[in-house]
Amino acid sequence: MKNTSIPKLVFLIPFVVSNIFNYNCNQLEIQKPSLFEFLFLSAAPTSVGVVTSDFSSGGRFKTFEPNSLTTFPTSVPIHSDAVGRYANDKVYVINRLNRDTIQVLNPSFGFFTEQEFSVGQGKNPQDIVVWNDKYFVSLYNADELAIHSRLNGSKIGSISFTHLKETFSTSGTPDQSVESSYMITHGSTLYVLLQRLDRNDVSGYLPPNSPSYMVEIDMDLNQILNVYTLPFRNPSSKIQKINLYGETYLVLSCVGRVGFLSTLDAGIIAFRLSTREFLSERLYAEETAGGDILAFQIKNEEFGYAAVLDANFNKTIQIFRPRTGEKIGTLLSIPGNVGVSLSGILLTSDGKLLVGSTDFRNPGIYVYDTNQGNLPLNPIPISVELTPFDIFQLQNLP
Numbered sequence: 001m002k003n004t005s006i007p008k009l010v011f012l013i014p015f016v017v018s019n020i021f022n023y024n025c026n027q028l029e030i031q032k033p034s035l036f037e038f039l040f041l042s043a044a045p046t047s048v049g050v051v052t053s054d055f056s057s058g059g060r061f062k063t064f065e066p067n068s069l070t071t072f073p074t075s076v077p078i079h080s081d082a083v084g085r086y087a088n089d090k091v092y093v094i095n096r097l098n099r100d101t102i103q104v105l106n107p108s109f110g111f112f113t114e115q116e117f118s119v120g121q122g123k124n125p126q127d128i129v130v131w132n133d134k135y136f137v138s139l140y141n142a143d144e145l146a147i148h149s150r151l152n153g154s155k156i157g158s159i160s161f162t163h164l165k166e167t168f169s170t171s172g173t174p175d176q177s178v179e180s181s182y183m184i185t186h187g188s189t190l191y192v193l194l195q196r197l198d199r200n201d202v203s204g205y206l207p208p209n210s211p212s213y214m215v216e217i218d219m220d221l222n223q224i225l226n227v228y229t230l231p232f233r234n235p236s237s238k239i240q241k242i243n244l245y246g247e248t249y250l251v252l253s254c255v256g257r258v259g260f261l262s263t264l265d266a267g268i269i270a271f272r273l274s275t276r277e278f279l280s281e282r283l284y285a286e287e288t289a290g291g292d293i294l295a296f297q298i299k300n301e302e303f304g305y306a307a308v309l310d311a312n313f314n315k316t317i318q319i320f321r322p323r324t325g326e327k328i329g330t331l332l333s334i335p336g337n338v339g340v341s342l343s344g345i346l347l348t349s350d351g352k353l354l355v356g357s358t359d360f361r362n363p364g365i366y367v368y369d370t371n372q373g374n375l376p377l378n379p380i381p382i383s384v385e386l387t388p389f390d391i392f393q394l395q396n397l398p
Contacts, residue, residue: 195233
């Protein structure tokens with residue numbers, strides 16, 4: 001799994017849901033949709049991609065349509081530790097540590113794997129961005145941003161992050177990685193998050209003993225334009241590009257010290273693209289949430305949803321108001337002694353909030369309608385074959 005200071009299995013949500021599977025005696029029999037449904041609806045813009053895993057031998061890529069609560073029989077073998085991205089009308093599965101590949105799926109042909117290429121053994125890829133004839137791949141276990149050819153996946157260059165490595169460690173010996181993680185584009189500009197964790201810390205965990213960075217890169221010139229120091233450390237979430245107050249912002253969550261080292265020292269921050277500056281106030285602070293904000297989705301200035309883990313390992317999905325930073329309420333609450341994890345949260349363009357439940361007895365996806373007061377649409381999680389790990393919409397990002 002990804003080397004962060006706390007495992008990805010940290011959220012817990014007890015749910016269970018219906019799907020298109022029918023159990024017949026001891027055999028799982030799939031009710032197949034029509035050919036039209038399989039070829040069209042499973043790849044429709046309203047559908048989402050779901051990366052699932054057995055957290056052992058392998059995983060599956062599935063498709064799910066939240067408006068009809070339909071799971072499609074798409075089942076593409078992937079790595080047990082993977083995340084997904086949709087760009088240029090393709091699905092990109094980032095197979096992380098111990099497989100270290102990028103797997104490209106074509107929705108027009110039943111999500112057939114049309115390309116898979118290695119990024120280097122042990123490099124632990126985290127994200128991919130497609131630009132013209134290039135792939136930009138962030139690597140957790142490296143001090144560079146890799147550039148690969150879209151034609152054949154071969155490595156054609158890199159952007160060095162060597163000068164951005166941390167220079168301090170409690171052990172006295174800084175490590176050799178910058179922990180590159182999630183990325184996002186704005187025009188021809190690429191933004192890359194560097195966690196800069198201390199792998200050699202004497203605690204045995206990976207605390208953020210150095211400031212974290214966001215690197216701005218010109219994708220045409222393959223050059224670093226600027227390096228911004230994040231106001232809080234250890235960015236852990238995907239970056240969401242949204243319109244707030246009439247302007248475009250990049251929004252992300254920093255967790256600082258998390259898990260067994262947890263302190264209330266970070267939160268959700270916003271980067272104003274017009275001025276290239278971070279807002280002075282957090283959109284949602286850990287002090288208000290009462291724990292580490294591991295993931296979030298923002299609908300507008302008035303409504304946001306945050307997945308929060310507190311120091312006692314209680315898990316909640318909280319509703320907050322980004323405009324004021326106040327907590328509005330709690331959508332879900334799971335005690336720390338319940339062995340159910342949550343992984344994956346997505347707010348679709350239609351206003352459906354999807355939450356993945358990793359309950360090994362009944363794993364699946366919960367759907368809430370945020371246009372109807374966060375109305376739960378299914379009493380138990382809808383199965384997606386294995387345990388959901390990452391959820392993303394099958395739409396090209398603007």
